[in-house]
Amino acid sequence: MAEDEHGGELRTANSSDRSGNSGTALIAAESFEDPGHPEHGHRVTDSDPNKEKNAQRWIVALFWVSLVASIFAIVAYFVWPISREDITSVRGNNFFIGIGIALAMLAVGVGTVAWAKYLMKDEEMSEARHKTGASPATAKRVGEIFAQADAESGFSRRKLLRNSLITAVLALPLPGIVLLRDLYNGNNEHPVKLLSETMWDEGVRLVRDPSGTPIKASDVTVGSAFHVIPEGLNDLGHDELLNAKAKAVVLLMRLPEDRLNERPEREGWSYHGIVAYSKVCTHVGCPVALYEQQTHHLLCPCHQSQFDVTNHCEVIFGPAGRPLPQLPITVDNDGYLVAQSDFHEPVGPTFWERRNDYNV
Template sequence: MAEDEHGGELRTATSSERTVSRGTALLPTDGFQNPGLPEHRPRVTDTDPRAAKRVERFIIFLFWLSFAATVFTVAAYFIWPIDREDITSVRANNMFLGLGIALSMMTIGIGAVMWSKYLMKDHEMVESRHKTEGSPATRARAVEVFQQANEESGFGRRTLLRNSLIGAVLALPIPGIVLFRDLYNGNNPAPVDLLHETMWDEGVRLVRDPIGTPIKASDVTIGSVFHVIPDGLIDLEHHMLEEKAKAVVLLMRLPEERLKEEEHRKSWSYNGIVAYSKVCTHVGCPVALYEQQTHHLLCPCHQSQFDVTEHCKVIFGPAGRPLPQLPITVDGEGYLVAQSDFLEPVGPSFWERKHDYNV
């Protein structure tokens, strides 16, 4: 025993006496008594069969609505197709496809949640943790649990509800199948053919992007870079984006002694002026960074580098082939013009190619 400052005895309190005062309540600090589970409150659908039937009918309606939305999605793909002549048609196509797919998935989700919340058995349980060995007893118990879950959920008993869910889920992938299947159409040109044909042709002038001003050879000084499109492109309405994506070109001028041209390509340049596709041969990003001192072109997406002095061969990065070169010359007025279209496909190399271009 110890004494306090007034000479009184001090003693250690027992565990049952150690309490903490919180207002008027005294709570033991050594632990608490398990209060158990709260009293079960039955749902309306547990006590009223008519309410349960109404909920069941509504869930069935949601599943059939999902099925109808899936059918609508497939129909919308053909009712509002993407018109190659009108890029604005993409808006209607995407909007109605998105609405149909969203509605079909959302109604399945809402229906499944309502099924579990209002119709499946509602009782509390405590499940002890145990090791997960796959013993025969464990497997037998798992079978019992699945059988019990089937009985309590009504999955095997509520046939119309179950079949509605199965039908809606089975129909859900159909829009995706239709969309992906339509990517292949024997009547459409192969990607390599589309990429091999651009607006460049013999005598087409090189004009500045985006203002469309023709470029004279005398305008291109050593070290300068011009972003170029074919003359007439800006006059297009529907095909402008598609054609521009294929036809954009970078125009540069180098000292002629720096060019290391192959014999059959020496006529493709004009007094050190060269033109190359701006579309990277890796994944199609715009190659727009030019290092004047090294004469390298850099793709900012994945850092592929091309050497302009040697027909834009790849010197670094994941690009699989050089940038396609546009053969150029000048017309009678001194303006730069194309000699022909590109002699090889532009764009990424991952497109399946059926031609052999030895250029």
């Protein structure tokens, strides 16, 4: 390693000539001076006070637009409600709420970026890296940096700008809070109790969905699967029917009896290999409706949870948190399949308050 006459380092590198013989070549590494920062172009808001004031007015206007849009999203939730009688009403509800929330987020985002781009101090700088520490001198310097940043951004000085930003940001989560809060009505029963009680009861026949035809045990062959509802469900009114069906839907299957691994406490819940399980997935409530005859697995098409029917529908894959609830069944005097009782646990998704207030 040596230096050339210009102060550059000379490095050696192995190379080969055309005849294939090894040789040594010298590569000169030129030294360069630090070019520094390019000439900085100043913004019009730095040199023209009127432009600065106009930019501030526009940014304040954007923050107020965000506030108004957040309020609009809340109002839209009530002005364009979702009607159970007209499912197309969900379009208007989602459209106007979405417009409000999107505009609120867009306006506050654009306003914040514009504040940084046009009003905060515009100065290029470079700073050497150093080890951080917690010494008094460092802490003092950090405080000075924050004070300088505050002065340069104008956060404390530009009160109208600052307060409009704070107001817009505070209003942003309000539509979500209102929408989520409205999902719970204090007059409703506790969700654990609601999901623990369905139309199934002792002696209620299992009938086909949606025809309502009763099912005899002899109709269920090995490998077959039936979508089942409780008898009498179709006699309910529209809204009541939908609510009751959402909890009571069942999938009925028949397996070879030697394939069932029944726990002692559940002996007698099946009938000659015929078993019935809730169709409501224990993940987020999607309908479990895909039955694989060879493996005896149930599949939820929403998030791919799989349940093993031979082992009380235990979860063998996917995000479901617990097995599907089993409906105890038997036959009546006419050979029709009937329920022995309701489910012995809440149906539907697993949620954290399932066991808080009820011993189920």
